[in-house]
Amino acid sequence: xxxxxxxxxxxNGEPVEFLCEARQSLxxxxxxxxxxxxxxxxxxxxxxxxxxVLLDGQPVDSCLVLAVEVxxxxxxxxxGLSKDSRLHPIQQCFLEDAALQCGIxxxxxxxxxxxxxxxxxxxxxxxxxxxxxxxLCRCTGYDKIIRAxxxxxxxxxxxxK
Amino acid sequence: MNDFEFQxxxxxxxxxxxxxxxxxxxxxxxxxxxxxxxxxENLREADLVVDVKKIPELIQYSLTEKGLRLGAGVPCxxxxxxxxxxxxxxxxxxxxxxxxxxxxxxxxxxxxxxxNSSPAADSIxxxxxxxxxxxxxxxxxxxxxxxAEFCTAPGRNxxxxxxxxxxxxxxxxxxxxxxxxxxxIPRNEMDIAVVGxxxxxxxxxKGETIERARLALAAVAPTPLFLADASAALAGKxxxxxxxxxxxxxxxxxARPINDKRGxxxxxxxxxxxxxxxxxxxxxxxxxxxxxxxxV
Ligand SMILES: Cc1cc2nc3c(=O)[nH]c(=O)nc-3n(C[C@H](O)[C@H](O)[C@H](O)COP(=O)(O)OP(=O)(O)OC[C@H]3O[C@@H](n4cnc5c(N)ncnc54)[C@H](O)[C@@H]3O)c2cc1C
Ligand code: FES
Ligand code: FES
Numbered sequence: 001x002x003x004x005x006x007x008x009x010x011x012n013g014e015p016v017e018f019l020c021e022a023r024q025s026l027x028x029x030x031x032x033x034x035x036x037x038x039x040x041x042x043x044x045x046x047x048x049x050x051x052x053v054l055l056d057g058q059p060v061d062s063c064l065v066l067a068v069e070v071x072x073x074x075x076x077x078x079x080g081l082s083k084d085s086r087l088h089p090i091q092q093c094f095l096e097d098a099a100l101q102c103g104i105x106x107x108x109x110x111x112x113x114x115x116x117x118x119x120x121x122x123x124x125x126x127x128x129x130x131x132x133x134x135x136l137c138r139c140t141g142y143d144k145i146i147r148a149x150x151x152x153x154x155x156x157x158x159x160x161k
Numbered sequence: 162m163n164d165f166e167f168q169x170x171x172x173x174x175x176x177x178x179x180x181x182x183x184x185x186x187x188x189x190x191x192x193x194x195x196x197x198x199x200x201x202e203n204l205r206e207a208d209l210v211v212d213v214k215k216i217p218e219l220i221q222y223s224l225t226e227k228g229l230r231l232g233a234g235v236p237c238x239x240x241x242x243x244x245x246x247x248x249x250x251x252x253x254x255x256x257x258x259x260x261x262x263x264x265x266x267x268x269x270x271x272x273x274x275x276x277n278s279s280p281a282a283d284s285i286x287x288x289x290x291x292x293x294x295x296x297x298x299x300x301x302x303x304x305x306x307x308x309a310e311f312c313t314a315p316g317r318n319x320x321x322x323x324x325x326x327x328x329x330x331x332x333x334x335x336x337x338x339x340x341x342x343x344x345x346i347p348r349n350e351m352d353i354a355v356v357g358x359x360x361x362x363x364x365x366x367k368g369e370t371i372e373r374a375r376l377a378l379a380a381v382a383p384t385p386l387f388l389a390d391a392s393a394a395l396a397g398k399x400x401x402x403x404x405x406x407x408x409x410x411x412x413x414x415x416a417r418p419i420n421d422k423r424g425x426x427x428x429x430x431x432x433x434x435x436x437x438x439x440x441x442x443x444x445x446x447x448x449x450x451x452x453x454x455x456x457v
Contacts, residue, residue, distance in 0.1 A: 002164055003164075003166075005167065021164055022164060022165050022166060022167035022210065023162045023163070023164050023165060023200070025197070044201065045198050045201070045202070046194055046198060046261065046264070046265060049262065049264055052264055055267070058238065058267035059263055059264050059267055060264050060267045060268055061264045061265070063197075064193055064194055064197050064198065064264075064265075064268065065193065065197075065268070066167065066190075066193065066197065066210075068167045069190075069193075069212060069214075071169075112263065112264070115263070131263050132262075132263075133262040133263070134261060134262020134263050134264045134265060135262070
């Protein structure tokens with residue numbers, strides 16, 4: 001029998017408890033134990049960013065976090081972005097700007113974009129490209145993604161007025 | 162990935178005794194951006210992983226007139242997010258900003274970058290250029306090692322059974338001094354350095370003459386390389402292009418790189434010179450109080 005560790009954490013504002021093995025990644029537990037399959041596995045080694053979640057507000061690759069490490073942490077996943085079944089403005093802009101094709105990279109891009117816009121509501125194109133460099137897309141090409149982030153910034157600024 | 166035992170240490174002593182008990186079957190975990198990949202790909206095995214991110218000494222830093230004491234587990238984003246560090250140690254910030262992308266920087270520590278001891282590690286030339294002292298705790302007590310002596314072979318270093326890197330000590334940022342780090346990769350972000358170059362200089366009050374300098378290279382030898390002779394040769398020289406070119410020639414001459422998919426031996430030797438020259442220019446300009454950005 002493999003030993004399992006009990007972990008208590010907060011995901012998308014809700015207290016969550018689970019049992020996991022030390023070797024399991026946060027990504028694995030999110031998807032397979034907790035049924036939160038929005039975070040995707042692209043590479044499982046930190047290169048693609050499809051598994052990006054916010055850990056205590058910082059964007060991280062959840063494939064490179066051990067689930068046992070998140071005891072007491074605050075985690076936000078893509079599932080936590082929509083409110084009352086209304087999409088978050090970033091999600092809406094990715095749809096409207098056709099910033100996705102297969103969609104595997106999309107949750108990761110949106111989480112990184114959220115982390116960026118939370119800190120810098122009006123980022124330059126250079127800043128967007130630099131901060132999103134840890135997210136890869138092999139379908140869409142980056143221009144539409146960058147445009148969706150720029151449009152998200154405008155829309156969020158409008159909502160905050 | 163094989164299963165392992167996971168422990169969270171809250172004091173240095175606790176971490177040391179956990180590590181000492183398991184010897185080379187135990188690994189320290191800071192950001193995990195090297196370790197988790199290595200365990201998953203069976204490049205390393207461990208029976209015990211000790212998370213040290215709850216040890217205050219390892220996740221704090223303090224910047225005083227005596228210098229910077231940087232906890233070994235402090236992640237990159239906290240380093241470049243601190244305006245006082247950006248001002249005092251811009252070369253450290255150059256390194257912290259390019260280790261992986263943002264998600265990696267949220268977790269990756271400078272201590273982990275050093276302890277992983279890759280020949281291509283992007284912080285080590287910077288640490289050598291700034292003449293950093295490594296603080297180590299172990300079963301026999303505490304000791305210090307100059308960072309230029311820390312790495313011994315690819316993936317190997319001076320840490321012995323049960324030992325833990327606790328802090329990196331940067332000397333006080335002297336007046337008229339500046340540091341810079343530059344690397345070459347085929348894309349703009351997220352790749353392993355083909356060559357990396359770190360430079361630190363201290364100028365005279367007029368900003369014309371180099372009083373002291375330290376140069377270091379990554380990815381041109383089995384360990385990051387301190388260019389002791391080329392550094393010493395800069396002392397007393399005018400901070401001019403001719404001087405920078407001499408340092409570049411010395412760097413190319415001392416580099417002993419390998420051929421691999423990222424670059425041939427000849428290419429890397431050439432790059433070592435180019436990057437040492439450019440990082441030296443960056444360090445000199447910063448020492449004069451001018452702005453210099455490695456990314457343009
Ligand atoms: C996608 C990706 C991109 C990357 N890009 C870069 C890059 O551009 N440049 C670069 O240099 N590196 C890069 N890396 C490698 C890695 O992110 C860095 O080396 C990072 O700084 C490691 O720090 P960490 O805190 O994550 O270390 P960990 O993975 O936690 O530890 C690294 C090693 O050091 C040991 N260790 C850690 N802390 C201590 C300590 N205090 N005492 C004793 N031993 C310790 C661990 O046991 C392990 O063997 C990249 C990695 C990934 C996955
Ligand atoms: S799956 Fe985590 S970075 Fe690719
Ligand atoms: S839409 Fe397919 S990877 Fe980005």
